Amino acid sequence: xxxESKYMPLDGANAVSQAxxxxxxxxxxxxxxxxxxxxxQNFSQYVADGIVHTEFVPVESEHAAxxxxxxxxxxxxxxxxxxxxxxxxxxxxxxxIASGMHLPIxxxxxxxxxxxxxxIHCDHSDSMGARDSGxxxxxxxxxxxxxxxxxxxxxxxxxxxxxxxxxxxxxxxxTGHGVERVGLLPDEAVRDFVGSYEPELTxxxxxxxxxxxxxxxxxxxxxxxxxxxxxxxxxxxxxxxEVGREYEELSGRPQPILDMFGMxxxxxxxxxxxxxxxxxxxxxxxxxxxxxxxxxxxPRVYRPFPDDMLVxxxxxxxxxxxxxxxxxxxxxxxxGPVFTDLTAALYNHGxxxxxxxxxxxxxxxxxxxxxMIESVYDDLAExxxxxxxxxxxxxxxxxx
Amino acid sequence: MAKxxxxxxxxxxxxxxxxxxxxxxxxxxxxxxxxxxxxxPVRDTEQCTQCLICWIVCPDSAITVEDGKVAAFDYDHCKGxxxxxxxxxxNIKNPHAVTGEMGKVIQMIPESDGDA
Numbered sequence: 001x002x003x004e005s006k007y008m009p010l011d012g013a014n015a016v017s018q019a020x021x022x023x024x025x026x027x028x029x030x031x032x033x034x035x036x037x038x039x040x041q042n043f044s045q046y047v048a049d050g051i052v053h054t055e056f057v058p059v060e061s062e063h064a065a066x067x068x069x070x071x072x073x074x075x076x077x078x079x080x081x082x083x084x085x086x087x088x089x090x091x092x093x094x095x096x097i098a099s100g101m102h103l104p105i106x107x108x109x110x111x112x113x114x115x116x117x118x119x120i121h122c123d124h125s126d127s128m129g130a131r132d133s134g135x136x137x138x139x140x141x142x143x144x145x146x147x148x149x150x151x152x153x154x155x156x157x158x159x160x161x162x163x164x165x166x167x168x169x170x171x172x173x174x175t176g177h178g179v180e181r182v183g184l185l186p187d188e189a190v191r192d193f194v195g196s197y198e199p200e201l202t203x204x205x206x207x208x209x210x211x212x213x214x215x216x217x218x219x220x221x222x223x224x225x226x227x228x229x230x231x232x233x234x235x236x237x238x239x240x241x242e243v244g245r246e247y248e249e250l251s252g253r254p255q256p257i258l259d260m261f262g263m264x265x266x267x268x269x270x271x272x273x274x275x276x277x278x279x280x281x282x283x284x285x286x287x288x289x290x291x292x293x294x295x296x297x298x299p300r301v302y303r304p305f306p307d308d309m310l311v312x313x314x315x316x317x318x319x320x321x322x323x324x325x326x327x328x329x330x331x332x333x334x335x336g337p338v339f340t341d342l343t344a345a346l347y348n349h350g351x352x353x354x355x356x357x358x359x360x361x362x363x364x365x366x367x368x369x370x371x372m373i374e375s376v377y378d379d380l381a382e383x384x385x386x387x388x389x390x391x392x393x394x395x396x397x398x399x400x
Numbered sequence: 401m402a403k404x405x406x407x408x409x410x411x412x413x414x415x416x417x418x419x420x421x422x423x424x425x426x427x428x429x430x431x432x433x434x435x436x437x438x439x440x441p442v443r444d445t446e447q448c449t450q451c452l453i454c455w456i457v458c459p460d461s462a463i464t465v466e467d468g469k470v471a472a473f474d475y476d477h478c479k480g481x482x483x484x485x486x487x488x489x490x491n492i493k494n495p496h497a498v499t500g501e502m503g504k505v506i507q508m509i510p511e512s513d514g515d516a
Contacts, residue, residue, distance in 0.1 A: 102419035163418065201421060211422035223413035236494045 002252040005183030012175035015182045016082070016108045016168075017042035019150040021052055022190035026077035026197070029057035029068035033087035034120045035172035036110040040082055062087040066094035066105075066371075073103040074212045076202030081105065084172060085112035085126045092130070098165045099134025100228060101213055104157030104197075105165040107135070108150055111274070111325075112172040113364045122172040123275065123364020124325040128337045132301055134228060136166040137303040139273040141259070144169035144182045148253060149300070151185075154194045155243045156338050161235040164228075171275040173365065185251055193250060232304040240301055250264030261296040262288055262318070263313050266295025268380040271310070271342065272323035273299060276361070276368050280323070283373040294377050302338070307345035315349075318384035320356045321376050323368075323396065327360055333393040336360055355389035361396035372396050428443075433460070437480035439508040441473055442498040446507045447490065454484035482508050 012043045016039050020028070028047075030040045031161065047056040055077075060064045065081050073079040083091060088109060098105050113119040114126045127137060138153060140146040149168045157166040170176055183398065185193075216224060244255030261281045263269065270280050277298030284294045297313055299306060314320050323335020331340055339358035346354060359376060362368045376396065383389055417423060442453075448470065455463045455470060462478035465470045488504040499507050 004498065075475065101421075208423075209425040210421070211425065214420060214422050216420045219409050220411075220416060220420065223411065223416045224418075226413040227416055227418055 001249065002231070003186055003189045003250060005185055005251060006172050007181050007183050009179050010182040011038065011177050011179045012111060012146045012170050012307060013038035015143040015147040015184075016110075016150050016170070017046070018037055018182075018184055019147045019190070019335060020080055020108075020379070021046045022059045022185070022187050023078075023080070023151060023194050024052045024191070024306075025054055025080045025152055025154075027055045027069070027072040028058065028081060029058055029059050029065045029072065030081045030083070031062050033062070033084050033244055035112055035122075035176045036082050036084040036087070036108070038084070038176070039110065048153075048395055062090040062095065065133040065283075066098065069105050070094060070098050070101070070103060072200065073098070073105050074101065074137045075204050076199050077296065078158075078197040079103075079105050082108040082110070082310060084110045085114050085120070088130060089114060091307045092133075094287070095130055095133040095135060095165075097213070100220055100224070102163040102228070104163055105152075106150065106153045106157055107165065107167045108146070109167050109169040110172045110176040111169050112231065115285050119364040120152065120172070122176075122275075122325070122361045123365070124169075125327070125363075126168055127169050128193070128326040128328070130167070131303055131337055134164065134232070135303065136232070136240075136301070138166065138168050138240075138289055138300055139278045139302055140168070140170040140175065140300070141275055141298060142174050143170070143178065143180050144253070145300070147182055147184070148247065148251065148255065150242075152247050154244050155246075156236070156240050158197055159235075159239045159243070160200075162231045163234060164231050164236065174275045185255070189250060193247070200257070211397060225362050236302065236304045237306060245338045255300070257299065257301050258309055258313060259300055260295065260313060261285070261381070262293070262295035263297060265291040265293055267318040268377055268384060269295045269297060269314050269317045269320045270323060270373070270380075271297045271299070271314070271338065273302060273321065273338065275327065276373075279370060280373050281370060283370045283377070287374070287377060292377065292381075299338075305341050305345070307341070307349070310342060311345050311349040311351055314346075315354070317354065319380040319389075320354060321380055322356065322358050323361050323376070325360075327363070334360075334394045340399075344366060355383050355387075357383065357389060357391070358393045359396045360393065360398075366397050368397055413482050428495060432476050433479055434474075434476045437475075438479060438511050439480045439482065440475065440511050441478065441480070441482065441484050442496075442504050442509055443470070443506050444472070444497040446497060447492045447494065449490050451489065453487050453489060454506055457487045459483065480508070480511065
């Protein structure tokens, strides 16, 4: 049964702090970094005002933040943190420890370019680098979705079939600092939705003592890694779908794994994460009115990669463009991670001959404007008409 | 302490404890690390003064003590680090009962020379 949301003008970072206030986690250990700062700043104010029951740990670095989160989560406390860019990079070794120990930590990421040269604006180079760290990753188009994803992330990560940490990402500045109309669920509705965290074993349970993070030798490490992978390849997407349906019933807001526009009969499709999905949809809507069979797929989930669904959605298209807000340096022709994963998925599902072009866009906060998206559809029309893919990796908004 | 059962080393991945959590507390005693050893400590029991310094410094609790005296090396867990031989303060007056060399009460010999 849907409950009424209360609408407020909020930037995306503040929307996430509101979600954190309503989740009221046991522990938050975090360190400020642009453009995530507002998330932690607002939340620490809630702690200081006694609005939440959270133990807030003001650590000296992101390395310490994730370390504190691991200690806290393994002790049985529901734990959250937030970061961006170089802060995420500083968490690196702990990311793998958190996922390897099956600790369902929720990390909200406000995506920012990973320097250098120094840049604080949006791209996905920070979280994309962590795509193999064993964490799940959700990408939000809007501040509203960042709020919704953060609340669902708690349930997804803590599900007994998953027990895997999760990143809830949104675009720095574009949605992180952009004020929009955000619907907040009632506090008690969120509290009931997330429920309480009841791990089976914890470090502080002296009645059932256990050892966590012990030495794992050549005789068992391999088996533990295979077991860790199972949560992502077998269970996570199902759980994300189930939690999404439940959240949709509560909020009235749909939570698809792939947010699709025009894909029922699209011949030319763009696949893009996060805020640029909105720009692409606006352009596609205009082109549709002119009769062009164009579509947009905006995956809300990138890890685990929803390969079956994506292949199924595009297999009948005539040409597809992936928009990547990061370069996977040294990959074939310097394409981006989404393109690499998608084309591998097509091959492995036996879909060959579908021309797919990669566009690297928006690095370091470069604006991606509607005419650029239109040019992608123009390019795709040409690829489809001529039956020749042409350059595999292209650039959108780059001076050349 | 009750005798612990050794952990199985043949579990398939489907049956391992997620995250490597060890649910059976205190089971490290069942994990045999003595196979890592390339050199082993040997003690001249006649010339030993029972100062117990080797027992204090052993990082693997691999020196067993009975009735306040050093009884034996636990070769199931001794990794052959040699700290006991290094810390042994007693300069022996007669050649070592095992090695025949002068020096300390505890000396290290190559593992292949021992009767492991």
